[in-house]
Amino acid sequence: MAKSSKREQLLQAALGLFCKKGYHGVGVDSISAKAGITKKTLYHHFKSKDEMILAALRHYEERSRNDFMRAVEAKTESPADRLLAVFDVLEEWFREDEFSGCLFVGAMGEYPEEGTPIRRFCQEAKGLTRGYIKTLIEKAELQGADELSEQLMLLIEGAITMAQVNNSSLSAVRAKNAAKVLIQNSTSHIEAVTT
Numbered sequence: 001m002a003k004s005s006k007r008e009q010l011l012q013a014a015l016g017l018f019c020k021k022g023y024h025g026v027g028v029d030s031i032s033a034k035a036g037i038t039k040k041t042l043y044h045h046f047k048s049k050d051e052m053i054l055a056a057l058r059h060y061e062e063r064s065r066n067d068f069m070r071a072v073e074a075k076t077e078s079p080a081d082r083l084l085a086v087f088d089v090l091e092e093w094f095r096e097d098e099f100s101g102c103l104f105v106g107a108m109g110e111y112p113e114e115g116t117p118i119r120r121f122c123q124e125a126k127g128l129t130r131g132y133i134k135t136l137i138e139k140a141e142l143q144g145a146d147e148l149s150e151q152l153m154l155l156i157e158g159a160i161t162m163a164q165v166n167n168s169s170l171s172a173v174r175a176k177n178a179a180k181v182l183i184q185n186s187t188s189h190i191e192a193v194t195t
Contacts, residue, residue: 007045009035014056019100023053023110053107054117060103061125069132079139083152083183086133087176090159094169101164105157129153142186151182 013035017026028049032039046052068089075085093099104122111118133156134149142148155175162171 006035006037006041010037010042010045010052011056011059014052015060015103018053018056018103018106019098023107028052050118054121057103057107057118057121057125061121061128065125065128065132068129079136080142080183080187082136083133083140084176084179086136086152086156087159087172087179090156090163090175091169091172094159094163094172099163102157102160105161126153126157129156137186140183142183144186148182148186152179155179155182 010031014026014031017030017034028039028042031052032042035042042052046055071089071092072082072085075088076082104125107118108122113119130149130153133152134145137145137148137152155178159171159175162174163169
């Protein structure tokens with residue numbers, strides 16, 4: 001088996017366990033056992049558990065962000081409609097059997113120390129999502145892209161948290177309704193300025 005496939009197996013095993021049990025609740029023995037790979041091989045690929053957590057989060061972020069953007073963009077061509085489609089994609093995620101909340105928020109909760117590589121990466125990952133939302137706002141030519149992107153991120157993050165707490169996808173629908181108001185207010189502001 002190639003090095004990259006063993007590394008991939010370890011990352012997939014780690015992500016599955018982290019989703020279910022958190023980061024501190026999972027040991028390297030559990031990860032190597034689930035991956036069917038020796039602990040010696042695990043340490044060949046990762047110097048420490050923290051390094052593995054960071055690699056798993058990077059792997060997850062790249063894959064999930066690309067999947068998320070593709071899913072949003074498959075729903076509609078309009079940037080303004082894509083802002084609302086974000087919540088449709090979230091609703092689909094919340095309905096998945098394996099939905100267990102946000103891996104990044106979980107990691108930041110378990111690694112609260114400022115400046116740690118894990119915490120910094122989680123903040124960067126959230127920043128990339130915000131950047132995507134801001135790009136859609138700018139393409140839709142809505143006013144106040146910085147503020148609106150922050151507001152929509154609050155709705156997104158709140159929806160994820162409430163879906164996890166309540167085990168319900170309804171938070172995505174409610175967040176979408178609130179997003180419609182924010183977007184309409186931005187559109188109304190544009191119309192007021194141009195008339």
